[in-house]
Amino acid sequence: MLVSEIDMITPSSLSECLTQLSKEGRKHRLIAGGTDAAVRMKEGKWRPDTWINIKNLKELRYIKESEDFIHIGPLTTHTDMIQSPLLQRKADVLVEAAREVGATQMQNMGTIGGNIATASPAGDTLPALYVLGAMLELTSLTNKRTIPIEEFITGPGRTVLKENEMITKILIKPQKPNGIGIFQKLGPRKAQSISIVNVAISLTMDNDRNCTEGKIAFGSVAPTIIRARKCESMLTLGLLNEELIQNIAKIAWKEVMPISDGRATATYRRDMASALLERGLYRLIRRWENQ
Incomplete structure (x- = not known):
């Protein structure tokens, strides 16, 4: 597939992105860092009708803490996690996993949401998310649901994500003060x-x-x-x-x-x-x- 043959749109907001995902009759796939997408396209896979480029949706890139959970936006990069003082203190296993995701360029571009959605059995951040009890917020234009990551991934490259949904938040339980x-x-x-x-x-x-x-x-x-x-x-x-x-x-x-x-x-x-x-x-x- 030539670059000129790729149909790509770039929404300016989350609501615009969800509106695009809700349109029937066309097969969509989200792209952010593109570290997995480039490989899959070279393999002849992942050939949607339209790519939806969400890289610039800043509202989906954050790391913050509430009373019970650490909230991570799906566009948070591996480098963001490595450099986060909050994760270093309360989710060190995730920081260590992010450090192992390829070279520095891949850490700068690759996102945690992309790593989850790819659903590779070899995904480096996934075991860390499992032991941290990660919950995923899945959002469509008309609905929102939250499920454990263990229920989200059903097989190699397979998830329960619907065509009109996207991951909008990752929730993890912070390690206790005597946790390691x-x-x-x-x-x-x-x-x-x-x-x-x-x-x-x-x-x-x-x-x-x-x-x-x-x-x-x-x-x-x-x-x-x-x-x-x-x-x-x-x-x-x-x-x-x-x-x-x-x-x-x-x-x-x-x-x-x-x-x-x-x-x-x-x-x-x-x-x-x-x-x-x-x-x-x-x-x-x-x-x-x-x-």
Whole structure:
């Protein structure tokens, strides 16, 4: 497809964008940073009748806090998240994940809304959003609904988003004062690499090395991001010492459901999921003790 063949409109407001999405008879797709769109078009995919360029809708680019949630606009870039003092204090796992999204240019252009809507099992910010209990506000011209991110993504590249809807807000639960998180990724190269396996871990600790609550989410090991609930249930069994951490990592090997593809075999992914979780837990405990 030549650039001259692409039909693109640029709405000046959210209401104008929603009006365009509500029009029947044409297939629309939103574009913001374009980091995923460029790849998909080269692959012969994502060929809508009209692209709707929402990059300049400043009302959808923000990070702010309310009494119960942190609110993130879908056009917030990965760089915005990396540089946010609020996220650094209360959602460190998301900041770490954003740092792993390709090179600096991709972090500057790519948006959190785009990363979510693409619904790739390897999306780096997605495991972090899962452990932060993310809720997504989906808006059409006539309706608005809020659903958990785990219900939003139904398979590789598939979501429950309707043709006349768009993501207008991401809500995450801030980490508690005694909370701590980490994101671990294995890729073929240090930068600009698609994850072979990634994992996000969020723990709430007491004054010792006991975990009172923990969440773990893996990417690239199933058709969607998965919560490792068996591993999570073991986090609160006692002191997070070497023996318990190694036992949790062994359960991860059984809990993930990877496939073999051109980047890695299923067995290798299982091994790396276990290793990344073990390393991540060790690093979190050391970080907690050094606070």
